[in-house]
Amino acid sequence: MSDEIIRETSYDAWLDALEVDEGYYLRGDSRATVPPAVAGKTDELERETLPETGVVESKTVIRVPHPDFEDAAPYAIAIVEFGPVTLTGQVTGTDPEAVETGLVVEATVLEAETSGKRFVGFRPAGEVSDR
Amino acid sequence: MAEILIAGVGATDFGDHTGRTGRELFAEARSSALEKSAVPRSDVDALYYGNYMGETAERQSHQAPLMSSGVGTTDLEATRVENACASGGYAVADGVRAITSGEADVVLVGGLERMTPLGTEETTAALSRAADELHEGRPGLTFPGAYALLADAYMERFGGSREDLAHIAVKNHANATTNPKAQFQSEIDVADVLEAPSVADPLGVLDACPITDGAAAAVLVSGEYATENGLEPAVAITGSGRGTETLSLQERGELTRTRAAESAAQAAYDRAEVTAADVDVAEVHDCFTIAEVLALEALGFYEPGAAITAARDGETTRDGTLPVNLSGGLKAKGHPVGATGVGQLVELTTLLEGTHPNADAVPDAKVGVTHNAGGTVATAAVHVLEVAK
Secondary structure: OOOEEEEOOOHHHHHHHHHOOOOEEEEOOOOEEOOOEEEEOOOOOEEEEOOOOEEEEEEEEEOOOOHHHOOOOOEEEEEEEEOOEEEEEEEOOOOHHHOOOOOEEEEEEEEOOOOOOEEEEEEEOOOOOOO | OOOEEEEEEEEOOOEOOOOOOHHHHHHHHHHHHHHHHOOOHHHOOEEEEEOOOHHHHHOOOOHHHHHHHHHOOOOOEEEEEOEOEOHHHHHHHHHHHHHHOOOOOEEEEEEEEOOOOOHHHHHHHHHHOOOOHHHHHOOOOOHHHHHHHHHHHHHHHHOOOHHHHHHHHHHHHHHHOOOOOOOOOOOOOHHHHHHOOEEEOOEEHHHEOOOOEEEEEEEEEEHHHHHHOOOOOOEEEEEEEEEEOOOOHHHOOOOOOOHHHHHHHHHHHHHHOOOHHHOOEEEOOOOEHHHHHHHHHHOOOOOOOOHHHOOOOOOOOOOOOOOEOOOOHHHHHOOOHHHHHHHHHHHHHHHHHOOOOOHHHOOOOOEEEEEEEEOOOOEEEEEEEEEOO
């Protein structure tokens, strides 16, 4: 009875691609998203190349940290627009307080020291990667 | 909507109940509500019970039968409802639906949370699980951090200041000074808020609600049941609405509106056949100061971008045109997550029936609204309460 189908479920595979600068997003008929994504049977999701840079839409400096980042505070979290898709991630490579709305950043993949889990990171565009 | 009356309400004090179990706290609220209702316990058809973090705080899942067993009847359907901070509001909505559908005549709705066993670090972890784990939890976004992102986006777009937000905290603390059930019965001033340590910029400790233990309950009955049993409750639930939005902020497209609450409000107003302009008093979900701003706009009291100065301008204070959070709100009354939505119902019912310690601020109020939000308002439950005709 379901008219939806699960596709592109691998968040880890998406991070793998982002990590080697082959980031992508998924374009449907009426929306753009990133994995894991669920689409209607008739809603074909096309892989599109993630724009190389995005623009900070909103930001905060976390002072009381998430338990996975006990020793990392203060750290900056931003919501960043990459063309039609928006990503949430931790901003590195700059003073957390220097992150401003409108800052142009690149997406990267970071790893939490305590949990070993990977996640989306951002760094100011044009910076030399420290990875 | 079928006539639904609030026959009795009860709640524990909100605060630190170290040494007491969740089941003790809920029993206190439940007994209080049942006694005030004068409804025989054997008449209760169902319990809808909100709880968010029982597994973490008390190593207790499957709490519905635990909380229903003391009602005194075994012929009772018991269900736990979990929608993060909106669990209580959804328990109320489920109770309303059960009576509206005709399947129940008497419903007990309630909620309970014990949070103080966890401390700040573990509470931060538990609350962060109400966000999208992959997109928000993994990068280290905390619950205060998520609302900080909303505050930043709001002020970037519409203006407003930390001082404007501080006035909301000051107002709600002032209201709580005369509410004996409130966790913080103490006044603060704008300087206190601005000078408090930041949790997640631009929100400081005093922009945030506290860690709270507490329970609340209410007995809802159909109009027909009330008539047949000679009950004359003073307050009715005339509208109930729910709304949903994407769990993660990044998928919403717009960070300055809470569309789940807008949908819930519209549905509740439509069912009650009222508009925002008819509302005399409101209890809204101010887990952070910015959350009250977003709530007032979602409820239609203000246009987008206009509510941030409402407290500062005295419009939502005790003496204002629309008193908001006369209980002290989540900010000062406290926020035992799963109980909050029912706690709002308890506060608003007593405000409208004139038994609340702050009822003298709204002596002529006829229509009130509760607004309960889950996470960053990915879920929302709104209820319209009216003085029964």
